[in-house]
Amino acid sequence: MSKVVFQKTKALTDKEFSFCAGCAHGIIHRLVAETIEELGLLDQAIGISPVGCAVTNYNNFNCDMVQAAHGRAPAVATGIKRVLPDRIVFSYQGDGDLASIGTAEIVHAAHRGENITVIFINNAIYGMTGGQMAPTTLVGQKTSTSPFGRTVEHSGMPIRMSELLATIPGSAYIERVSVHNPLHVRKAKQAVKKAFQMQMEKRGFALIEFVSTCPVNWGMTPKDALKWAEDKMLSYYPLGVFKDITKEAQE
Amino acid sequence: MAKLMMKGNEAMALAALKGGCKAFFGYPITPQSELPEYLSRHMKDYGGVFLQAESEIAAINMVYGAASAGIRAMTSSSSPGVALKQEGISYMAGAELPGVIINVMRGGPGLGGIQPSQADYKQVTRGGGNGDYYCLAFAPETLQETVDIIKEAFALADLYRNPVMIAVDGLIGQMMEPVDVDRPIPDYDLPEKNWAANGTMGKRERNIVNSLYLKPVELEEHSLRLFKKYQTMKEKEQRYEIVNGEDAEIMIVAYGTMARICRSAIETLREQGVKVGLLRPISIWPYPEKAFDELSPTVKGLLTCELSTGQMIDDVKIANRGRLPIGFFGRTGGMLPETEEIVAAVLDMLKELRHE
Numbered sequence: 001m002s003k004v005v006f007q008k009t010k011a012l013t014d015k016e017f018s019f020c021a022g023c024a025h026g027i028i029h030r031l032v033a034e035t036i037e038e039l040g041l042l043d044q045a046i047g048i049s050p051v052g053c054a055v056t057n058y059n060n061f062n063c064d065m066v067q068a069a070h071g072r073a074p075a076v077a078t079g080i081k082r083v084l085p086d087r088i089v090f091s092y093q094g095d096g097d098l099a100s101i102g103t104a105e106i107v108h109a110a111h112r113g114e115n116i117t118v119i120f121i122n123n124a125i126y127g128m129t130g131g132q133m134a135p136t137t138l139v140g141q142k143t144s145t146s147p148f149g150r151t152v153e154h155s156g157m158p159i160r161m162s163e164l165l166a167t168i169p170g171s172a173y174i175e176r177v178s179v180h181n182p183l184h185v186r187k188a189k190q191a192v193k194k195a196f197q198m199q200m201e202k203r204g205f206a207l208i209e210f211v212s213t214c215p216v217n218w219g220m221t222p223k224d225a226l227k228w229a230e231d232k233m234l235s236y237y238p239l240g241v242f243k244d245i246t247k248e249a250q251e
Numbered sequence: 252m253a254k255l256m257m258k259g260n261e262a263m264a265l266a267a268l269k270g271g272c273k274a275f276f277g278y279p280i281t282p283q284s285e286l287p288e289y290l291s292r293h294m295k296d297y298g299g300v301f302l303q304a305e306s307e308i309a310a311i312n313m314v315y316g317a318a319s320a321g322i323r324a325m326t327s328s329s330s331p332g333v334a335l336k337q338e339g340i341s342y343m344a345g346a347e348l349p350g351v352i353i354n355v356m357r358g359g360p361g362l363g364g365i366q367p368s369q370a371d372y373k374q375v376t377r378g379g380g381n382g383d384y385y386c387l388a389f390a391p392e393t394l395q396e397t398v399d400i401i402k403e404a405f406a407l408a409d410l411y412r413n414p415v416m417i418a419v420d421g422l423i424g425q426m427m428e429p430v431d432v433d434r435p436i437p438d439y440d441l442p443e444k445n446w447a448a449n450g451t452m453g454k455r456e457r458n459i460v461n462s463l464y465l466k467p468v469e470l471e472e473h474s475l476r477l478f479k480k481y482q483t484m485k486e487k488e489q490r491y492e493i494v495n496g497e498d499a500e501i502m503i504v505a506y507g508t509m510a511r512i513c514r515s516a517i518e519t520l521r522e523q524g525v526k527v528g529l530l531r532p533i534s535i536w537p538y539p540e541k542a543f544d545e546l547s548p549t550v551k552g553l554l555t556c557e558l559s560t561g562q563m564i565d566d567v568k569i570a571n572r573g574r575l576p577i578g579f580f581g582r583t584g585g586m587l588p589e590t591e592e593i594v595a596a597v598l599d600m601l602k603e604l605r606h607e
Contacts, residue, residue: 042451043450043451043452043453044450044452045450046320046448046449046450048316056463056465058459058461062457063450064449064450064451064457064459065457065458065459065460065461066315066316066319066460066461067459067461067462067463068312068315068316068342069312069315069338069339072308072309072312072338072339075304075308075309075310075312075313075315076312076315076316077316078309078316079274079276079312079313079314079315079316079317079318079319079320079324080317080319080320080448081316082274082300082302082313082317083274083300083316083317083320083322083324084320084322084450087320087450088450104305104306104309105305105308105309108304108305108309111305
């Protein structure tokens, strides 16, 4: 007799992902979708697709989806959540989208304490457009627009969005996670779950930042990319909880 | 209902509420700030949402979000602010979302000034956003007409699933006039919003609101479908008024506040026995080309009058199709002409036409 030990979550459609082989977007989509299913939110969920590599993820999340202009997902999410406060609204955004062109929208969504969940993918580069420098690109990192490596003099230090957003009084839960090994994948799922639960409990703005990979534009194998993420990115982008108002309330 | 004496911006806000607006997102800018201020006080009485956004860009994207969820939403701003909203307006047109955008126009370009202007004509009628799209656009003349059109705009936006722009100048926003906000609007048989992304609630297939078509063949198909919709608008939504047209030798073409000033000039000229009339576009997109086909055979020339250096004149040329000589009179930068200036412009044109 056979027993099902693993199956694809109902919160993902059968449409295949549009991501490059070895990219961590697929894992993160699965974690978000599994969480939505496990919390019983699929019927009430409305997701916002960004501009960037995840632009067509409205084909993948098996719930109502709205595609937003570059960086504007938090404003679009605000518009939806304000008129339908009992729905579960989440955005999925990359670092070009959230940390560059959409900084005003994300800062002010956090500032207003919008009761939404944001999934933020930081892979230190623009993936979709072909590997240009992002605000999150590490110092010394070579990209197609920092061909000699990013310098502080020219482009400043990489921006740490989780730390920044945690300083805003309106944010409720901010955590940075990684998916470079199975242990961290499991931890990341707990964080995503917490972020959706915060919204269900109407506690306000929650954001989970994923340190992610871009093997193609980093010019690495998927395996080397995971190693690079662990070795190079985690020292500048430390994992952990930066804001948790439920903890603060207990203290 | 009895008429109320109201300031333009406040009357427009109340009209939106009466038109079924349930969500407003905006950013302060002169000369329209009384509009969001009024809604911040009264939106809750109508069970709706008011939110001051961090920018005009965020505001229009909030409208995009609320409209995606199937809720009647609007934003208002003035010229430089409407410039910032163009990205979101293009996305709304592409994703076929209804919404109302009010532009209380001031002088430009750049930061320009804060006095009344009609210098956004091209921005409004040609769309400042990217792509093959149009907004329905109305340019009313009085507060009563503004109120009536705003109420109807929500129905038209739903009917066509397209953004509707209301272009008034700062004078209409700032002046006071008696208005009846309860005048009925035409009945529309509006389709159910079964496309809205408001959560499936387990009752239907999922909905996707989107303007991305990566396959050219699909984007062309989508664009042609939009084009067909715009053609329907062109057939059905051309609106205009003809004043003193039957025997006119010269027809002034003017809209909004400029049309009001031209009415005074026409009165003065008629008293002097000069036969002059007014063709007043109410819809500026679609442009009322039909009106130009129905002009009296007595008309020998058209005088376009605008609060700009001449933007609508291009549409007058298109609609005229080379039939009549076209003159122009304009003041810009927030300057309003005296009646006498328009009277003089008409007399000058008449002289030229008669080769005097």
